[in-house]
Amino acid sequence: MAPKKRNPNGAGSIWQRKDGRYEARVYVPQPDDTRKRKTVYGATWEECDTKRQELVLRDRQGIPTPTRSAKLSEWLPYWLEEFVRNDRKKTTYAKYETHVRRYLIPHIGSKRLETLGAADVRRLLTTVTAQASTATAKESHRVLRSALTAACREELVSRNVVMLVPAPRVQPRELKPWDLEQTVAFLEAARNDPLYAAFVLAAALGLRRGETLGLRWSDIDFERRTLTVRNQLQRVQKELYADSTKNRRTRVIPVPLMCVAPLRWQRLRQAAQRLAAGGAWHGSDYVFTTRTGRPNEPRNLSRSFERIAEEAKLPRIRLHDVRHGCATLLFAAGVPARVVMEILGHSQIAVTMNIYTHVSDENRREAMGHMDRLLKRRK
Known part of the structure; x- marks a missing residue:
């Protein structure tokens, strides 16, 4: 017969049952922050004590041990x-x-x-x-x-x-971003809109909506013509807050000349709004703000985009599809895939290649024109 051993308080106890097995009971934490008694069994005292010690160790580590399988x-x-x-x-x-x-x-x-x-x-x-x-x-x-x-x-x-169980297969949504002429037509239609500079950045740099609105003046270096993407502005569950980028990485993007003038215009416009608001101005370093200096709502940027596109009688697309179009234009200009990936801020190049590039009819026709020249019968 195994010797009787006393365990410290909270470490449970062991005894032999009438059927010859050993039984131990220990109070353990539950997922709902309560404590309940857990029972374990063993053919020998040592086996039962090993199970008891495992429960005590989980208790000391704060790991819940349900007394029954949780729903x-x-x-x-x-x-x-x-x-x-x-x-x-x-x-x-x-x-x-x-x-x-x-x-x-x-x-x-x-x-x-x-x-x-x-x-x-x-x-x-x-x-x-x-x-x-x-x-x-x-x-x-x-x-x-x-x-x-x-x-x-x-x-x-x-x-x-x-x-x-395999996950359901989802048919990828066909992407139809604007071509070059349509993108230029939109920017022309948006020229007098207060958020014109934001649309230029989306089209030329492929910034996400949250990244555009999360941009701060301290992120823009006009002398070196660079823009640092390190934050994004999001609204989740009735809360508007600043967050890190989607993949938590900061990236520095060279700014093309077409973006410099709209950004300088935005800075002058914001300074005039600050002066007009006076004491009602909410100080912040955001590039795009309301008339009183508050951060712009992400949904409002999308609404303005949709309104301008409709007035310009352009095909209806999402604001995020402008990012797709940016990638397509970069590839059409011969920019290497790795560079496009860094500009758009993807974590994997497969995302850049499989999702954010759209082959236009002109590209396909040009490719098959090469085959015409290569394979045609020579006389």
Whole structure:
């Protein structure tokens, strides 16, 4: 018979059951910040004590150990708060929270982590596709996979069943950015708009909307004609805030001459607005502000873009598609792919090559003209 051993307070206790096995009970933290008693068993005292020590160690490290398999409706909100909120961008948290609230919890929230199966995931994807779209179902798949990966690391489940179910295939949206003539026509139509300089930067440098509005005067060096992209302005969940760039990297872009005059005009215009506002002016270093010096709303920039494009009778595209058009024009001018990637601020060159370049009919016709010259029969 194994000797009786006393454990310190909070370390649990071990005793032998009538069936000959050993049993230990330890109070452990739960995902909801409560404490409950967890029971483990072993064929020998040593085996049971090893399991007990593992529970005590997890307790001291602050790792939750559910006394029963948590429901997804319990685990997903906990995962959002503990794993996503402080480690990811606010935009990412907001997107994940939306999928958890609108799709995951309503459809599979009653399932427990250990009982969730591949069939449940497939039914979820089918339901979300019917309710929203294939792209939304694919994003829900990504969110659930990430949540269960964290559960695996916490040793709450032994495997991630989402990995067994392929994500839905999304048909890529056909990109039809403006060609050179249409881009020039838009800039001509926008010349008298207060946000004209912002549209010039979007067309010539391919800045994202948030990067354009997050630009500060201290980021612009007129003497060296360079512009440093280090911030972006975002509105998420009713909060307008400054954030790092999408890939958290700073990039320096040479400024073409066509951007210098609009930026100088913007600085003069802002100085006049500051003088007119007087004490009502909200001091900031942002390049693009309202009449009282407040940062511009991202949605307002898009609204102005859409209004000007409609008045100019141009094909309807998104403001972000101007960024696509910038990449296409750079490639048409013979700029190397690596340089285009650095200008646009992509983390991988595959993104530049696969998404942000659009081959125009003129480019295709010119390419086939080369084949005409190379392969035609010589007399």
